[in-house]
Amino acid sequence: MSFFKRKKSKQSQRIFSRVLTLLSPRRRNVLRQLSKDISDFEQFKLDLKEIKKFVARKSKTKDEFSKAIEIKYLSDIFHGINLFFFPSQHNDHKPYAVRAKMLWHYLVIVVVIKVFVTGALFFTYPSPAELANIVTSKVVTLANVEREALGIQTLSTNPVLTKAALAKAKDMVDRDYFAHDTPEGAKPWTWINKDEYDYVYAGENLAIDFSSAELIHQAFMKSPTHRKNILNENFQDIGVAVVTGELGGRQTDLLVQFFGTSRIDALAKADANVTPRQPRPEVLPGTRLGESETGEVAGEELVAKPDTVKPTDDTPLNYSPQEASQGVIVVATSNSDARSLVQLIIEYSNIFFLAMVIFLFTASMINIFVKIKFQHPKVVLQSLAALALVLSIFLVKFHFIEEISPQLLIL
Structure with missing residues (x-):
């Protein structure tokens, strides 16, 4: 404390003492207590100021420490990456990878x-x-669920239509084509034995490259013409067949879905709908109700022709159909809501195997070319051998469904 401050302090004390002598004892005590409180408050302010300085120093030290730790952490990561991937004297030119x-x-x-x-x-x-x-059982069930929701009579599985669908599917696989008509131009309904099933209405849906019934049904319901067949009130019977074989030089699954109504069932339905004012229509022997040479029956398509109808503009975005050759509709099943567990397993496992191939290839190339003068033949050979094994495991398909294309085709 300087001389002037000490002098001022002594003068203040003398003045304070004289004031106290003029006051009563009680007031003296009050004034002394007040002076003490003021002194304590001043000390408190000084202590608080010191605390703030201490906290500021600690915060600064903590920030500096955090930055140092962060730099050290990043440095360790960078050093670890170098040791793991890049040959150097620190890893004896043998990357750990x-x-x-x-x-x-x-x-x-x-x-x-x-x-x-x-x-x-x-x-x-x-x-x-x-x-x-x-698939055959589930496809029929899903179609009937859609019809029930709209109050339409459900379809009955007909063995004659099932046999016709199987014959058509086998013919497509045997002769390597995917179309409603045969290479000679025979129409789809020619596969139905007229002696066993005298139809008056018939329709057909086709699909290849699928792994579940849900995928097929979703694609059919988002295509206007296929949906029309499934929800057609004139159809009473259904027959579905699935065949696995080689089509177009690759392994695939092929589905044929036939719809139909026999003459007997059509007449029975017509009788049930007849009113007293409407006489029963006469059916001449040897004729088919409303059949024409163009394949249209009673105002309905005798056989579905999706190749003549493009998907409408209101088709959901996740459907993403594209027109292919001969009217085939390509459905990107990777964007489908109905992807099965099987398809997800195949998709994600392929992603993993491909990532491993890329990782090993990259690590091997870095090891060979970064320090090309410092090579360990044993390390190079074993890394390339591991790459070849992983690539082989990725390419070899042990299950038939792995060879199926991820794009569903319908016609």
């Missing part, structure tokens, strides 16, 4: 996932015959 121990880890993971995927596929669809049974 392509060392034998890590390569074994990669192979074990890839093999385990491949075994799991293959096992799941065989558990779901043990054979093409099992797939055919599941």
Whole structure:
């Protein structure tokens, strides 16, 4: 404390003492207590100021420490990446990514996932015959659910139509075509045995490259002409067949869906709808009700012709149909809401295997070309061998459904 401050302080004390002598004892005590409180408050302000300075110093130190930790952390990550991928003197020019121990880890993971995927596929669809049974039954059920929701009579599975659908499917596989008409121009309804099923209405839907009945049904319901067949009130019977075989040089599943109404059922329905003022129509022997050479019956298409109708503008965006050759509609099933568990397993496993191939290829190329003068032949060979094995596991398909295209085709 300076001389002037000490002097001022002493003068203040003398003045304060003289004031106290002039006051009564009680007032003296009050004034002393007030002076003490003021002194304590001043000390409190000084202490608070010191605390603020201390906190500020601590905060600054903490920020500096956090920044140092962050820099150290980033430096460690960068150093770890260098050691893992890039050859240098710190890893003896042997990146950890392509060392034998890590390569074994990669192979074990890839093999385990491949075994799991293959096992799941065989558990779901043990054979093409099992797939055919599941899909044919479910497709009929889904069609009837749609009809029931609209108050339309449900379809009955007809063995004659089922046999016709199977014959048509086998013919397409045997002769390698996908169309309503045969290569000779025979119409779809010629497959139906007229002696066993004397039809007056008939329709056909076709599909290939599918892994579930839900995918097929969703695609049919979003195509105006296929939907028309499923919800046609004139149809009373249905027959569905699924065949697995080679079409267009690749393995695929093919579905044929026949709709129909026999003459007897049509007449019975007409009798039920007849009123007293409307006489029963006379049917001449040997003729078909309303049939014309153009394939139209009673104002309805005898056979579905999706190739003449393009998808409407109000088709949902996730359908994304595209016109293909000969009127085939291509459906991107990867955007479908009805993707099955089987399709998801195949899709994500393929993504994983492809990522592993890219990872191993990149790591091997970095190891070879970054320090091309410093090479360890053993490391190079084992990394390339692991890459070849993973690529082989990715390309080899053990289950028939893995070979099916991810794009569903309907006609």
